[in-house]
Amino acid sequence: DIVMTQSPLTLPVTLGQPASISCRSSQSLVHSNGNTYLSWFQQRPGQSPRRLIYKVSNRDSGVPDRFSGSGSGTDFTLKISRVEAEDVGVYYCMQGTHWRAYTFGQGTKLEIK
Amino acid sequence: EVNLVESGGGLVKPGGSLRLSCADSGFTFSDIWITWVRQAPGKGLEWVGRIKSKYYGETADYAAPVQGRFTISRDDSKNTAYLQMNSLMIEDTAVYYCTDPFRDGSAYARWGQGTLVTVSS
Numbered sequence: 001d002i003v004m005t006q007s008p009l010t011l012p013v014t015l016g017q018p019a020s021i022s023c024r025s026s027q028s029l030v031h032s033n034g035n036t037y038l039s040w041f042q043q044r045p046g047q048s049p050r051r052l053i054y055k056v057s058n059r060d061s062g063v064p065d066r067f068s069g070s071g072s073g074t075d076f077t078l079k080i081s082r083v084e085a086e087d088v089g090v091y092y093c094m095q096g097t098h099w100r101a102y103t104f105g106q107g108t109k110l111e112i113k
Numbered sequence: 114e115v116n117l118v119e120s121g122g123g124l125v126k127p128g129g130s131l132r133l134s135c136a137d138s139g140f141t142f143s144d145i146w147i148t149w150v151r152q153a154p155g156k157g158l159e160w161v162g163r164i165k166s167k168y169y170g171e172t173a174d175y176a177a178p179v180q181g182r183f184t185i186s187r188d189d190s191k192n193t194a195y196l197q198m199n200s201l202m203i204e205d206t207a208v209y210y211c212t213d214p215f216r217d218g219s220a221y222a223r224w225g226q227g228t229l230v231t232v233s234s
Contacts, residue, residue: 001177037215039214039215041158041214043158048210048223048224048225048226048227049150049158049210049224050222050223050224051212051214051219051221051222051223051224054214054215054216054217054222055215055217058217060219060222061219061222062219062222090157092157092158094158094160094214096214096215099163099174100174101160101174101176101177102148102160102163102214103160104150104157104158104159104160106157107157107158
């Protein structure tokens with residue numbers, strides 16, 4: 001199975017400062033059809049997860065533009081340009097390229113310093 | 114807007130069975146691939162399994178911990194997918210969610226509240 005490794009696992013950030021989360025896969029996530037099925041999810045405390053980004057860099061409707069996704073192959077990044085209080089929560093990456101077994105990263109807990 | 118809503122959770126004894134449902138209020142259910150995800154108390158997200166759409170053969174794949182015990186099916190006429198869970202173990206205790214995590218567009222970006230399955234004697 002593909003292993004997804006996120007870092008850091010805990011991310012203390014000052015309000016208004018940028019934040020960056022890394023997600024690395026044990027194999028390339030480029031599908032034979034040319035797409036890369038890498039999504040990012042946010043789970044605020046006490047809430048269900050919601051998707052923020054799909055296919056590496058496509059932001060979902062309603063997601064603030066301070067969130068952005070980038071990367072290729074095996075290395076991916078979720079960036080928040082200026083952290084706000086409502087961004088506190090756990091962030092997960094997930095791959096779906098290797099469709100016999102989707103996998104999540106361990107999660108990164110974003111907290112305010 | 115949440116299009117997929119889970120139901121059917123509850124308390125069950127080890128070795129017991131339970132069937133979860135995932136109902137879609139949208140108009141494109143037959144096209145989507147349903148993924149089940151679970152989250153044990155205080156833990157991260159874990160992929161459980163996925164069923165493709167009929168166009169792709171309704172093929173289902175499962176995570177190793179549930180292979181042979183869980184079965185995913187779908188009834189497109191009812192806009193509903195199912196997760197049949199047999200031989201339940203204490204470690205299956207979790208909130209179960211259904212979603213389509215890689216679909217283009219945001220119709221299924223928001224997840225439902227999930228349904229809690231508690232396996233305990």
